[in-house]
Amino acid sequence: MSEIIANEGGGKRKGKRRAKKHSTHIDMTPMVDLACLLLTFFMLTTAFSKPKVMEIVLPEKKEIKDPPKLDKDKVITVILDEKDKVYYYLGLAETGKPLPILVETNFSKDGLRKLFLNRNKALFTNITTFNEAVLKEKKNIPADTLKKQIRALKKADKVGPFVMIKAAENVKYGNIVDVIDELEITNVARYAIVDINLLEKKMLEEKKNAPKK
Amino acid sequence: MSKIKLPSKPPKIDMTPMVDLFFLLLTFFMLTTNFKPTEAVIVDTPKSISDKLSPDKNVITVFVGKDNKVYFNIDNGSDSTSRIRRKVLLKVAEHYQVQFTKVQVRKFENLSSFGMPVKDLPRWIDATDQKVRDAMQTGVPMDSLNNQLEMWVLMARNENPNAETAIKGDYGADYKTVKKVLDLFQKYNMNKFNLTTTLEKVEAKLDNK
Numbered sequence: 001m002s003e004i005i006a007n008e009g010g011g012k013r014k015g016k017r018r019a020k021k022h023s024t025h026i027d028m029t030p031m032v033d034l035a036c037l038l039l040t041f042f043m044l045t046t047a048f049s050k051p052k053v054m055e056i057v058l059p060e061k062k063e064i065k066d067p068p069k070l071d072k073d074k075v076i077t078v079i080l081d082e083k084d085k086v087y088y089y090l091g092l093a094e095t096g097k098p099l100p101i102l103v104e105t106n107f108s109k110d111g112l113r114k115l116f117l118n119r120n121k122a123l124f125t126n127i128t129t130f131n132e133a134v135l136k137e138k139k140n141i142p143a144d145t146l147k148k149q150i151r152a153l154k155k156a157d158k159v160g161p162f163v164m165i166k167a168a169e170n171v172k173y174g175n176i177v178d179v180i181d182e183l184e185i186t187n188v189a190r191y192a193i194v195d196i197n198l199l200e201k202k203m204l205e206e207k208k209n210a211p212k213k
Numbered sequence: 214m215s216k217i218k219l220p221s222k223p224p225k226i227d228m229t230p231m232v233d234l235f236f237l238l239l240t241f242f243m244l245t246t247n248f249k250p251t252e253a254v255i256v257d258t259p260k261s262i263s264d265k266l267s268p269d270k271n272v273i274t275v276f277v278g279k280d281n282k283v284y285f286n287i288d289n290g291s292d293s294t295s296r297i298r299r300k301v302l303l304k305v306a307e308h309y310q311v312q313f314t315k316v317q318v319r320k321f322e323n324l325s326s327f328g329m330p331v332k333d334l335p336r337w338i339d340a341t342d343q344k345v346r347d348a349m350q351t352g353v354p355m356d357s358l359n360n361q362l363e364m365w366v367l368m369a370r371n372e373n374p375n376a377e378t379a380i381k382g383d384y385g386a387d388y389k390t391v392k393k394v395l396d397l398f399q400k401y402n403m404n405k406f407n408l409t410t411t412l413e414k415v416e417a418k419l420d421n422k
Contacts, residue, residue, distance in 0.1 A: 028228040035235035042242035053407035054263035060404055173391045174384030177259040185262055185415050
């Protein structure tokens with residue numbers, strides 16, 4: 001046996017055959033390229049921002065036998081009309097009494113926002129000072145508690161206006177959201193979306209037909 | 214005279230850690246991604262300052278497009294084994310006596326919003342071409358004679374009483390249509406609505422003059 005091995009060994013001149021020295025380095029560039037490409041793809045397709053929502057609660061549709069009396073001085077009625085038109089009047093429109101004056105306004109900073117801000121001064125300053133105090137003291141208050149406290153502030157408010165949003169025919173949905181948004185910006189505590197009534201329709205008609213100055 | 218020898222070969226950078234990192238991130242993003250299901254309609258939502266996040270489970274969504282077409286969507290609920298979509302579909306199909314094959318029902322579970330009469334649903338589910346699919350989206354009928362949206366809402370409400378409502382209306386949609394949808398929900402004692410909006414920060418200041 002050993003002979004055979006010796007023979008075989010003798011057949012080769014340079015002794016043991018060595019494996020050729022390969023470098024163990026693998027060129028990873030294509031792999032990196034691919035990984036980078038996929039990474040970019042997934043990063044971009046990932047939905048980073050979830051959509052935001054605005055919460056509204058509508059009153060239950062039940063026949064209320066004796067609706068709560070609204071304080072006449074606090075009521076602001078906002079009437080929306082087609083082509084982004086918006087009007088408001090103060091107080092209540094009642095049959096047999098002189099109708100309130102309908103005023104045209106707009107969705108800009110000096111329009112609805114100014115009106116609501118002026119009427120809602122007390123609550124607005126309350127909430128702003130509260131927010132500032134929280135920021136200043138740098139208290140670590142959970143968002144839920146903060147919201148609850150603001151809600152309590154809103155509930156305790158007695159002087160703020162009561163805003164009624166009414167829509168005439170052919171009003172864009174976006175306009176309604178705009179009004180609610182303005183109310184949220186100015187921290188108005190009480191508002192409702194109500195159906196327009198005949199008197200208001202009449203007022204709107206008259207306002208539209210009135211010659212412009 | 215000592216010469217500084219410049220290396221004849223460019224230095225090799227070990228890319229292994231980089232590859233490691235890339236793959237780690239890649240895996241992360243692959244696993245966290247859930248592809249946005251194609252929505253039936255592109256809705257340009259109004260802006261608001263609200264920063265509340267929309268719920269992603271247990272929600273009945275009604276889309277109101279620019280052309281006042283109405284689309285409906287419901288998810289499978291927080292527990293996907295409850296297969297709410299499937300149950301709702303079967304109930305509605307039973308009511309309108311439309312036949313669905315098992316394959317169609319399974320396919321429907323993974324689909325998203327739709328807007329068409331129930332009788333067109335099987336064809337929509339089977340359609341493979343996106344263009345054909347889009348062309349079939351004619352809106353869920355919701356007139357007083359044939360109020361299919363109401364049936365969908367009712368069945369969805371029965372199957373998933375915890376579901377919230379979300380309304381994704383286009384800025385230019387008619388309020389009348391949205392109002393109809395709101396009334397419909399209110400009929401079944403759902404008075405809280407989430408209106409999908411785009412966040413826009415606005416600061417209001419009181420000028421003390």
